Amino acid sequence: MGAVCNHDSYFVQKLDAFGVMGLLPEQKITAALRMFAYGAYADQVDEIARMGKSTILESLMRFFSVIESIYIAEYLRRPTNMDLERLLKKGEMRGFPGMIGSIDYMHWTWKNCPSAWQGAYGDRKGSKMFNNVLQRNAPKVTYYVNGHKYNGPYYLADGIYPKWETFVKTVPRPRSAKKKHFASYQEGCRKDVEHYFGILQARWAIVRGAARMFDLESLQSIMMTCIILHNMIVEDEYDYDVVDKYEPYTMKNSRTQIYCAHDTTEEPV
Incomplete structure (x- = not known):
C-alpha cells in the first residue's frame, strides 16, 4: 500500500x-x-x-x-543464472537434461514466432537462424544423452512446430514401449507447464470468468498484474534450499508419497 x-x-x-x-x-x-x-x-x-x-x-x-x-x-525480468540453473536441474531430474522450458506457453513473449522464421527463410535456413539467435541469448549448456555430448539448451514442443534441433517434440502415435515411455514423459512435462495458467485462474478469479473490460490494454494489464503478484507470492513462499523430488508414475502407484508420517516409522503416508 x-x-x-x-x-x-x-x-x-x-x-x-x-x-x-x-x-x-x-x-x-x-x-x-x-x-x-x-x-x-x-x-x-x-x-x-x-x-x-x-x-x-x-x-x-x-x-x-x-x-x-x-x-x-x-x-517480470529475464531469468538470472541462478534461475536457469534451477530450471535445468529440475528438467534433468524429470529426465530432460538441457531443457529450459516448454515453447507452447511462450507465445506472448515472441515478436516473431518459429513458423514465421520457417515461412520467411525456409525450413533449413530458418532453423539455422533461429538456433543462432537462441544460442546468443541462451545460457551455455552442455549435457550428455546415451554417451553423446550436446551443446545448447532446447524447448519441449508439440507436433505443430518445425523439426528443429532446438525443439524436442513428442512422438506421434508411438508403438514401441521405448517411444511410448518417451512420449509419456515429454507430454507430462509439457502439461505441467500448461497447468500454470490454471494456477493463475485458481489464485486470481478475475481471469476465470468472462472478461470485465472491453479494450486490449485493460485486459493486458489484468494479466500482467496476475503474473506479477503470482511471482511475488512464489518468491515469498518458495523454499530455495529444499530438494525437489519427483515420483515416477505417481498416478499409477497405489501409494503416492506426499510426505512422511510423523511417527517412528519411515513409511510414507
Whole structure:
C-alpha cells in the first residue's frame, strides 16, 4: 500500500471539494483486491468498501497500472543464472537434461514466432537462424544423452512446430514401449507447464470468468498484474534450499508419497 500510494497520489486520502476527508487508501486497494482475487463485481463490493461503482472501477484499473509500473522490472525480468540453473536441474531430474522450458506457453513473449522464421527463410535456413539467435541469448549448456555430448539448451514442443534441433517434440502415435515411455514423459512435462495458467485462474478469479473490460490494454494489464503478484507470492513462499523430488508414475502407484508420517516409522503416508 505504501508503494502504491507513493507512486500514484490517487490512492492517498485527500480533502474533497467540501473540505471532508475522502476515501482511505485501504478502501480503494481492498476493493480492487476483492474484485481481483474473488472475481467479484463492483456491485458486490460497494457495500463492503462504502464506495461508488465508478470509483471502484477506477480504483481497480489504477491499481493494475500502478502494480505493473512499479514491479514489472523486478518480477517480470529475464531469468538470472541462478534461475536457469534451477530450471535445468529440475528438467534433468524429470529426465530432460538441457531443457529450459516448454515453447507452447511462450507465445506472448515472441515478436516473431518459429513458423514465421520457417515461412520467411525456409525450413533449413530458418532453423539455422533461429538456433543462432537462441544460442546468443541462451545460457551455455552442455549435457550428455546415451554417451553423446550436446551443446545448447532446447524447448519441449508439440507436433505443430518445425523439426528443429532446438525443439524436442513428442512422438506421434508411438508403438514401441521405448517411444511410448518417451512420449509419456515429454507430454507430462509439457502439461505441467500448461497447468500454470490454471494456477493463475485458481489464485486470481478475475481471469476465470468472462472478461470485465472491453479494450486490449485493460485486459493486458489484468494479466500482467496476475503474473506479477503470482511471482511475488512464489518468491515469498518458495523454499530455495529444499530438494525437489519427483515420483515416477505417481498416478499409477497405489501409494503416492506426499510426505512422511510423523511417527517412528519411515513409511510414507
